[in-house]
Amino acid sequence: MILLRSHQLKPKASLEDIFAEDDVLGLLDVAPLKPRSVPVDLVSNQFGDIVAFFEQHGRAPQNSYSADMSEKLLARRLQAIRTDPDQCRALSGQDIHGLLAGIEVVGSVAEKHEQYHAKDVAAEAVNASTVDTSELVTSLDDIFADDDLGLLDFDAPDIFSMQHVPREKKALPDEIAQRQPCPDFARFAPLFETVKTGLQGGAFSLVRYRNEHGFQVGDFFILNGVMGYVHSAGARLDQYERYNARLHLVFDNGTELHMLYQSLTQGLIRDKEGRKVMLGDKLLLPNDAPIPSGFVYVLATKSTDPILMPFKQHLYKIGFTEGAVEERIKHAEIDKTFLQAPVRIITTFQCFNMNTHKLETLVHGFLAKQRLDITLKGVDGTSYAPREWFHTPLATILEVIHHILDGTISHYRMDNTTGKIVAKKTTEGA
Template identity: 35%
Template structure:
């Protein structure tokens, strides 16, 4: 029986000038050849992109498949032994402990498929491990990310947004609905800031829901020509996914005082004690919304003598104190948002003349609370009150054909 030399024996004999006759390595099996071919695809990816394939909803579908394949190659000692001499990029050894790994419950055939190995079949015409329809849809919906050739014009935008986030001019909020995806809006998805630079023509899906092709720029210098619904899904699945609010419009929307500031306005919400049939029937919904620079108690003094208060006493339901606001602009904005819910009522003043008050609205109090929060965020200008659903919606959120998704 031929003696088997260890690495140390080989080194010693080499120092002594003794050449060792080695047997020609056995040819590789078809399975080993396919594993190597699959690994070479990963090597080509690394050579092109400069990093190992990664998991993540924001990644190209093929990168995600390569990442699963690499996880399995790293996990199997057989593959490690086979591929180590070929791993000149040290892909197998540069394992990231924080990386998401593939499930361990794959059966043999599924495992071979992930490794790029097609199991042998009895009939040459049999097809196995063809990509599922879900994978095909993912490949279509998650557009390839490529280098943004004109990133120079977008880089200052990302830098400015970061400064505004740090200073509080902008804030992050949970992503809520597809209508928030509009050109010029910023999001955080997959740990990266994303800017919707362009939006194509709106189309209808088979489910009669709107969709559009986007040009999305990422702060790492890449871009994607993804569908609006693909971005929506990515934001919904990402626990850390956020929308970035538009800049707070200067001092108009401050909700706290700064040294030297003085309180300059209060939003007040009143409920009428009028016995007018329309008011009495909807008393919990009929609210007067206004802005004043005096105390609310002083503002409502003598309410029963003033047409603007429906010639009746009122109850203070809520007040919100703001600082450094432009009262006229703010009040006009609030009334414009709730315009469709404006109370259509005519009363007579103390001289018997007909008067149509304009500051009363059929709006639930919780919606008014939300509107004030939007004021503090600086985003109320983007919303309108939808009477049918009794909630604030972005102005573009009620598309044709009633697509509310």
């Protein structure tokens, strides 16, 4: 037999009993609701700023070129409020100066600032309040012009103003930019006649120009259908990696041009009919018109550099120039070619109808063993090796030049032991 133990059921607690019990954890402590804050009237605050501006300056803010950014913003806000009838009615109580109607109330503020033009502003306000702005938008320009918040105002230059960016300069070809009439073309005319006669008779020939052909003073070419003559070449330009120098070119149409070597060669390559005249070993010497080719000069240095003292007794520079030697050495004190020191002219030779650059090369080659082989430090701190200075007696240098000019240099050689020129031994009777 199973005995069931009966349990006495406790009466259920009511809500009052539950809330009447001690709230140890403070669960029923609820803070009273805070009253809602009055919503901020943004438009009213903005209009208050506009009223303050008027009272300070005696005029409404203007969206003019000379106005600063803050005034422009106030002007746009005022214009936006004027075009909204609801906002005008809501702000009528604050409009003590008639800003919304565009008419100022004459008072103490207006009397102090007589420059404010009420009629212009009134007309602007009336027009703005009677026109639906949506009807005025017909293009992108209208949209950009209706910038109430001034998002498109830039005090700094806009992004389309190029600053601190070098403009690309498209250089014109030398022959177009600097070609001019040759004042003494009569001296060169016989040369062109000789070349044309030689081409017709087969003594000379034309070849399509290629880089390996190169150019020297005395060469002829055909560029854009015009025959040209390389009269002279200036000093090599060191800023170029490959050889480049300013050439004096004379053309058979009576013009001349000072053109860069690289510009000439590139122009001939681009020209499908560009040709070089192959003269062989023939030297053109018009009897009635000797053409000055330039000057070969010999200089001595006045440098006091201690490194040069052991060589100074027989130290000479050999070079050539198309113009006057005095002009060439004018800035010797800052030119590494002249050891960055004053120089003294020993002698000069004026050459006619010959390649002076080739003459200089022959002299340098003949005296190669006597070339000054040292390294000097320039005034800018960089090191350099002089290439046109030779440590040899002056008599030897003059003798080499004379033998080259009279065409007998092939009969002599340099004795590197004595530093003198000696005649080559003949093989007759050997």
